[in-house]
Amino acid sequence: MNKLVEATLNIVRNMGESLFVDLSKPYAYTLVAKFGNQKFLMRIASDAENISTSAVRDLKILSAYTDAISICIVSSVRGQILQRGTVYLRDNVKFISLSTFADALRGKGPVFKFNRGMFTAVIDGENLRRKREERGMSLGVLADRLGVTRETVYRYERGEIETPLRVAQKLIEMFGEDVVRKFDINEKPAINQDEIRNREIVRNTYRLLESHPDAIRASDRTLLVSRNKDRREYEKTVELANALNVEVENL
DSSP states (O other), rough: OOHHHHHHHHHHHHEEEEEEEOSSSSOOOOOEEEETTEEEEEEEEEEGGOHHHHHHHHHHHHHHHEEEEEEEEEEEEEEEOOOOOOEEEEEEEEEOOOOHHHHHHTTTTHHHHHHHEEEEEBBBBHHHHHEEEEEEOOHHHHHHHHOOOOOHHHHHHTTTOOOHHHHHHHHHHHGGGGGGGOOTTTEEEEEEEHHHHHHEETEEEEEOOSSSEEEEEESSSSSEEEEOOOOHHHHHHHHHHHHHHHEEEOO
């Protein structure tokens, strides 16, 4: 067991409940855990690049048809440390550090986003404008204090562009954390119709490539479909189904 997995399991034991764990090989998920009323389908890896696109797709499909939220716990993205309070988004799935996840469970959600080697933040433009005006501060004065143009501040307030880390930190110091939008880790990753269509085997049945079940069927009720004759794989599929509160169809 590597250190990140062990540390994650410690967080689960201390703050929640473990419903399913499989460390035998890198499936799309590593564990299912429950914290309060929320279930998380969690994949743990040292670096985000160690999680394949097909695994991310499995996570999204499973999350879409069960009551579990998909999230990936990683230490780095392409070798660059993922800082505390930061989210890396890939195909709408959130990749965060374990410390960020623990903070979010305590109510302190991440506010920064990592993308292409840059850290940015999404500004709550309406809140920023209100606070600026309450202080009688013009766009130009705020721009000077931030070291940006008046047009840039105007675009922040209209929600047209994100701010670099340096500017976001200055805004937080000046106006408080609520001028920056937090990422909600309790939100399921959005999945588009093309992603669903590319995995559809027959109507309402979708192929899983890096999971214990072979597919998931979503009609009147959700079923994990298993064609695997290996006893252990089938037993783990049943265990996963129980953790996700769905049933198994053995073909």
